[in-house]
Amino acid sequence: xxxxxxxxxxxxxxxxxxxxxxxxxxxxxxxxxxxxxxxxxxxxxxxxxxxxxxxxxxxxxxxxxxxxxxxxxxxxxxxxxxxxxxxxxxxxxxxxxxxxxxxxxxxxxxxxxxxxxxxxxxxxxxxxxxxxxxxxxxxxxxxxxxxxxxxxxxxxxxxxxxxxxxxxxxxxxxxxxxxxxxxxxxxxxxxxxxxxxxxxxxxxxxxxxxxxxxxxxxxxxxxxxxxxxxxxxxxxxxxxxxxxxxxxxxxxxxxxxxxxxxxxxxxxxx
Numbered sequence: 001x002x003x004x005x006x007x008x009x010x011x012x013x014x015x016x017x018x019x020x021x022x023x024x025x026x027x028x029x030x031x032x033x034x035x036x037x038x039x040x041x042x043x044x045x046x047x048x049x050x051x052x053x054x055x056x057x058x059x060x061x062x063x064x065x066x067x068x069x070x071x072x073x074x075x076x077x078x079x080x081x082x083x084x085x086x087x088x089x090x091x092x093x094x095x096x097x098x099x100x101x102x103x104x105x106x107x108x109x110x111x112x113x114x115x116x117x118x119x120x121x122x123x124x125x126x127x128x129x130x131x132x133x134x135x136x137x138x139x140x141x142x143x144x145x146x147x148x149x150x151x152x153x154x155x156x157x158x159x160x161x162x163x164x165x166x167x168x169x170x171x172x173x174x175x176x177x178x179x180x181x182x183x184x185x186x187x188x189x190x191x192x193x194x195x196x197x198x199x200x201x202x203x204x205x206x207x208x209x210x211x212x213x214x215x216x217x218x219x220x221x222x223x224x225x226x227x228x229x230x231x232x233x234x235x236x237x238x239x240x241x242x243x244x245x246x247x248x249x250x251x252x253x254x255x256x257x258x259x260x261x262x263x264x265x266x267x268x269x270x
Contacts, residue, residue: 004265007095008224011263014087015199018080022195023188025076027178030191033069034165034184035176037062037143042161052151062143066136067126074124077195081109081202088203092210096217096266101209113201120198135194142186193258200255204263208246211266219269220244223254226261235262242267 040058044051085103093100104112110121124133132140143164150160165176165184178185211218225231225239234256238249246253246264254262 003095003097004224007091007265008263010091010094011088011203012261014084014091015196015203018084018199019192019195022076022080023192026073026191027188029069029073030187031165031176031178031184033065034182034187035167036065037183038161038164038167038176040065041147041164042157044157044160046157048151048154051157055147055151059140063130063132063136063140066139066143067132070124070133070136070139073191077198078106078110080195081106081113081198084199084202085109085206088206089210092203092207095207096210096214098210098213101206101213109202112205113198115194115197115201123194138190139187142190143183146183146186196259197255200260200263204253204255207263214266217268218266220267221246221249221264222267223249224263224265232257232260235260238262 044054089100089103111119113120115123123135126133146163150163163182165182166179168175168177220242223238223241225235243249253264254260
């Protein structure tokens with residue numbers, strides 16, 4: 001196994017392990033959120049106009065329920081940042097054959113790790129104007145899209161509730177279940193996408209920190225995509241392409257999209 005192959009495996013294993021831990025920690029919280037929203041929506045009246053007005057009045061309560069759950073699941077993500085920092089630093093140091101740079105603490109990781117155009121800290125910080133975070137707004141839009149579509153299709157309130165989360169009934173016990181196409185599943189997928197983006201961003205930042213210590217030995221960078229049926233049409237043709245620096249790739253360095261599994265690896269001078 002080459003150093004690059006060992007690095008890719010170590011990075012993938014570290015990210016996957018932490019993603020699985022967080023998924024287990026947050027799954028129940030997100031399901032319970034969807035169930036509470038289902039209960040709220042089941043109280044909507046039947047008339048089209050009355051239902052729309054009632055739903056508009058529910059917005060503040062819906063936002064509060066979403067933000068309450070985010071406040072409960074965010075610590076799981078924050079607590080995983082330093083372990084990912086250490087694991088990716090060690091892997092990057094081994095790849096570039098340098099002493100690993102000093103690790104950053106959680107506060108630094110929250111402020112320095114970026115998701116698209118904002119920091120992780122900003123994404124989860126409450127806005128004074130709304131009393132909710134930007135991530136809460138993202139989850140609300142996922143719900144709102146489903147609710148408005150149900151209104152346009154004249155779906156019954158019970159049908160709308162099932163689009164939020166479906167419930168398994170056993171005796172007197174009602175248990176929400178994750179089902180493809182429901183709002184509950186969209187919530188889970190969105191949080192999983194954020195988690196993956198955060199971990200890969202930390203890994204990439206640490207790779208570049210280690211690369212700076214070995215800059216004289218690097219001749220260029222090669223794009224590495226995981227080639228399997230899940231590989232997207234954006235990333236597949238980039239596999240194996242090279243650039244002098246990561247930022248010189250046509251669409252910039254990875255990740256290019258949520259769940260992107262691409263990385264760039266160094267080409268060392270002989």
